[in-house]
Amino acid sequence: MKYILAIDQGTTSSRAILFDKKANIVASSQLEISSITNKSGWVEQDPLELVESVRQVIIGVLNKANISAKDIEAVGITNQRETTILWDKKTGKPVNKAIVWQSRQSEKICKEWIEKGYNDKVLEKTGLIINPYFSASKIKWILENTKGLEDKLSKGEILFGTVDTYLIWNLSKGKLHITDYTNASRTMLFNIKELKWDDELLEKFALPKSILPKVVPSSGNLGKIEILGEEVNLRAIAGDQSAALFGQCCFDLGDVKNTYGTGCFALMNTGSEVITSKNGLLSTIAWHIDGKTTYALEGSVFVAGAAVQWLRDSMKFFKTSAMSYDLALNAKHQEEIFLVPAFTGLGAPYWDNEVRGAIFGITKDTSREDITSATLDAIAYQVKDVIGLMEKEAKIQLHNLKVDGGACENDYLMQFQSNILPATIYRPKIIESTALGVAYMAGLASGYFKGIEEITKLHQIERVFTNKMNEKKRQELYQKWLTAVKAARMFK
Numbered sequence: 011m012k013y014i015l016a017i018d019q020g021t022t023s024s025r026a027i028l029f030d031k032k033a034n035i036v037a038s039s040q041l042e043i044s045s046i047t048n049k050s051g052w053v054e055q056d057p058l059e060l061v062e063s064v065r066q067v068i069i070g071v072l073n074k075a076n077i078s079a080k081d082i083e084a085v086g087i088t089n090q091r092e093t094t095i096l097w098d099k100k101t102g103k104p105v106n107k108a109i110v111w112q113s114r115q116s117e118k119i120c121k122e123w124i125e126k127g128y129n130d131k132v133l134e135k136t137g138l139i140i141n142p143y144f145s146a147s148k149i150k151w152i153l154e155n156t157k158g159l160e161d162k163l164s165k166g167e168i169l170f171g172t173v174d175t176y177l178i179w180n181l182s183k184g185k186l187h188i189t190d191y192t193n194a195s196r197t198m199l200f201n202i203k204e205l206k207w208d209d210e211l212l213e214k215f216a217l218p219k220s221i222l223p224k225v226v227p228s229s230g231n232l233g234k235i236e237i238l239g240e241e242v243n244l245r246a247i248a249g250d251q252s253a254a255l256f257g258q259c260c261f262d263l264g265d266v267k268n269t270y271g272t273g274c275f276a277l278m279n280t281g282s283e284v285i286t287s288k289n290g291l292l293s294t295i296a297w298h299i300d301g302k303t304t305y306a307l308e309g310s311v312f313v314a315g316a317a318v319q320w321l322r323d324s325m326k327f328f329k330t331s332a333m334s335y336d337l338a339l340n341a342k343h344q345e346e347i348f349l350v351p352a353f354t355g356l357g358a359p360y361w362d363n364e365v366r367g368a369i370f371g372i373t374k375d376t377s378r379e380d381i382t383s384a385t386l387d388a389i390a391y392q393v394k395d396v397i398g399l400m401e402k403e404a405k406i407q408l409h410n411l412k413v414d415g416g417a418c419e420n421d422y423l424m425q426f427q428s429n430i431l432p433a434t435i436y437r438p439k440i441i442e443s444t445a446l447g448v449a450y451m452a453g454l455a456s457g458y459f460k461g462i463e464e465i466t467k468l469h470q471i472e473r474v475f476t477n478k479m480n481e482k483k484r485q486e487l488y489q490k491w492l493t494a495v496k497a498a499r500m501f502k
Contacts, residue, residue, distance in 0.1 A: 137293025257447025309396025
């Protein structure tokens with residue numbers, strides 16, 4: 011029997027997961043990834059560690075399943091998006107650290123581009139706003155802050171890629187310098203309507219086109235990579251949020267999923283139409299398969315699961331993130347404490363890079379249980395901010411939300427999310443929707459799965475959460491949240 015291998019390189023870990031014909035997980039392997047945060051607002055990683063961690067989890071999953079690389083039908087790769095790597099084409103060594111999507115170190119560059127009046131053009135062409143979040147300013151920062159690149163650039167010896175591109179380049183031994191449409195659409199350099207790298211933006215930003223990878227479909231015959239000396243077929247590439255949208259079977263117009271990971275990412279399928287937001291949401295490519303492009307409307311919350319990690323690692327409130335559930339249930343002052351987790355600014359709809367975290371309403375009676383519940387509530391409030399805008403922009407009222415990501419296992423959070431939206435929430439049996447989505451894509455391209463209908467039938471729901479809060483209470487709490495955000499943004 012053969013299997014689909016999904017490689018999921020995320021912000022905090024690398025995973026390799028094997029799926030069978032029923033889309034069940036046969037085996038998985040995971041390694042945590044370290045981040046470098048030596049300066050306020052900066053988040054970096056070692057590109058070589060990312061590659062090595064992927065090699066290790068591949069070996070790990072094959073050993074667990076007791077199979078060889080010959081038993082892999084196809085490989086799909088999904089990745090943390092926007093994270094930016096430049097490397098030497100001859101040696102394969104990175105010229106600098108990887109600048110992670112969360113990092114704000116290129117903020118000054120973005121401000122200069124905004125002052126030059128580039129924002130409207132960027133929004134029109136890419137569906138994005140000028141922000142350090144995206145790859146373009148990160149590329150610029152590396153080029154400006156790394157010595158000795160001029161000569162290599164002139165010779166075409168410097169390459170750029172998001173994490174997918176760097177992994178594939180290494181796994182193919184330098185034969186493939188590619189990315190897919192979903193990852194390209196997050197660079198702030200790709201015209202999502204014309205489906206090509208945009209020469210005008212490259213000229214405005216003074217970035218060389220020679221460093222950019224070839225853009226390929228999200229699913230298809232994409233080439234071969236090497237695993238333990240064996241060549242295997244690479245059949246899918248997708249940025250993590252697009253992969254999760256696919257993995258949640260959000261194939262119809264108006265379908266919405268929210269991934270609760272390090273950050274929170276809500277995506278709505280908008281079909282063949284690019285909906286340009288007037289209120290801070292992003293237009294992006296959901297996937298490009300069989301010559302057809304599907305678009306999505308996206309809202310990004312920078313800090314979600316990372317806030318729970320902060321309680322665990324920095325505040326020492328609990329030893330495991332799962333313990334936050336019991337603490338939150340025992341909170342006595344849940345509706346009095348409001349925490350704004352703006353550790354690296356606020357994403358949609360605020361896009362405020364300078365605001366920092368704040369807690370409101372504390373007294374001498376405030377407990378760690380109260381702070382924990384307020385932290386989980388803050389995740390749900392931020393998702394409501396984003397989804398409320400989506401409903402307005404797309405003129406579609408949300409009744410159902412599909413959820414995934416590690417934090418969606420927290421029943422307290424999911425119930426409060428259902429209450430505050432309000433919406434019926436569907437949690438799938440396999441919450442690794444990112445890996446599952448790229449496995450679906452790889453399986454479709456290889457014929458392992460016969461079509462969308464088969465995939466939809468395979469999709470299983472583990473639990474449904476329904477609203478238990480009245481409208482008056484919901485509005486009262488949400489207004490307090492908006493007041494807390496406003497107060498936090500004033501304190502700069």
